[in-house]
Amino acid sequence: MASQPPTVLFHYPGSPFAARVLYYLALRGIPYDECIQPNILPRPDLARLGIRYRRIPLLAIGRDVYLDTPLILNRLERFDPSSTTKPPFKSTATPSQHTLTTLLASYTLDTPLFKNVVCVLLPSTPLIHDEAFLKDRAEMLGGPPGFNFAEHFVLPARNDAIVEVKKTLEFLEFTLLADGRQWVAETQDPSLADIELVWPLHWLFSIPGAVPKEHITAEKFPKVYSWVERFEKAVGEARKGLRRPQTVSGEKVAAWLGKAGVEDQDEARVEQNDPVVKAQGLYQGQEVLLWPADTGANHKTKGKLVGFTSREITLDTTEGEVSVRVHAPRHGFRVAAVPVKAHLS
Template sequence: MADLILHHYNTSPFSEKVRLILGAKRLPWKSVLIPAIMPKPDVEVLTGGYRKTPFLQIGSDMYCDSALIADVLEHLQPEATLYPEPEKGMSRILAQWADTTLFWAAMAWNLQPKGAAEVFAKAPPEVAKAFGEDRGKMSAGNMARLRPADAAGAYKSYLRRLSDMLDDKPYLLGEAPCIADFSAYHPLWYTRRIDSVRGILDLTPAVVDWMDRMAAIGHGTTEKSSAEEAIAIAKAATPHTLLTDSTFQDDHGIALGSAVTVRAESFGLEETPGTLVAATRTHYTLERSSERVGTVHVHFPRIGYVLKKAEAA
């Protein structure tokens, strides 16, 4: 099997989710650190426009979005499963809630003025300004952001609900962590990093104990790599998907082989253009070619992403 290459940065919450899953699966991986904000030329040449963090590269296949990455890692290493029976559906639904509703409430609390000031305390003022402008462009007015006071109430309620789930078991749905645990953990992990806002976690000691168990999983075995090495690996490889479903599901009236674009529904609205080579019940795959990287396949989950026929030039 080709190396697993995670393109990420250290303080990215969704990257922490994937790093922990890699640790839980005991899968060795290569680490390519990418910028937190644009420009990201080495990212864009591999993904064709997708700029959210992280993405997973295996040869010349690029897997976008942590939900899809989790499915790939589950295929590579089914034990211990992220999707246990009979809670398989529940684990996915809870994970989707955590990656969206919980995440945005937590981040509104985390990056309130005092939290943001601490995060960027050691950086020049222009760094904080550039970060804010970058994230504003990613939503482009398409998302309603919670104010810190509203986020506080919501976040406290969500933490209490998580605490209730941990009353009689060590993890959210049972005796072992599942995809719901990894998805709920990462926004709380970001809170814990910021001294001025982390006190909110103290209201739910069962959640803190659970976080300690999650953190103890670790990131597994990793090796530093570079964007140049990753691009060379992609150029030398031939796309070969690890996504197991292949039946064409046409919900758009767009045939395979069509020129299309894919973008996120609400955050990270940059479009990735390419040729549609797969549209299944769970994912889309676009083929792209360039001189620098050769032919790559870029994979997106269906949920949370928008497929459109490319407009004629």
């Protein structure tokens, strides 16, 4: 039987976005290894692969590297590496459960919820005084000269953020969880719907002193707190008996991926009728730049275009010691051709 491709998660401890993927891997029992990254730039392990994208996490399955947690989870839903792995969540989800999962993912990712949680919890952590961290996050947001992440972004918004987070908890307590359900999609065990909703709240509740007790307590929101605790316990139970991930150096990961093959060819085409393809004249094999449209837009990954569809943008990196195939979601990412340098005769 052919050996399984290496599965490596690039992340740093405490990343709430990485936690989404870690929950998923645990609940499905998918074995993986990890390449721990600093929580600020630079990240030479990724530069070695020709990746300038600055957000965490990234997931490598063989030579395919996936950016952005929605795409990572989507790929894992198509991934069944061994007979010991639990089946993808979608295989047992009803249409209504799938719809709820999609809506909850949008609720946590496409609304100000995450920003509000950041503004509530960050002042209670040492990071609020960490100049290197504050400078890094200011650069990620693309702030003007003199922009201070704490003074100009977090602290002025904290009181309003508390109100907005409290509204989210009220919605969950008195609407979604009001009927006493154990899991948000009324499943027997935690599902992808729980993963999509729980991560910012688990992050908030797990940091000592982060929750403003005069506004948010387990007594005021017992169903929400019980659900988060239940989820944490379920993930802990799922991890028992699983192989502990090996912590791997960036050099070793690069060596692994350099020998690995491309596993995912599903989106390896350029859709010629796409309006962006038509407007920019994009074609397969063209040298392009790829970047996220919101935060971290200054960090563009260069490569040869492999695929451009309604779901994914795919390219082979060209600036690292090892070339990998990068997959980014179409939603929230941009591509532009690398300008061709004029040759003077």
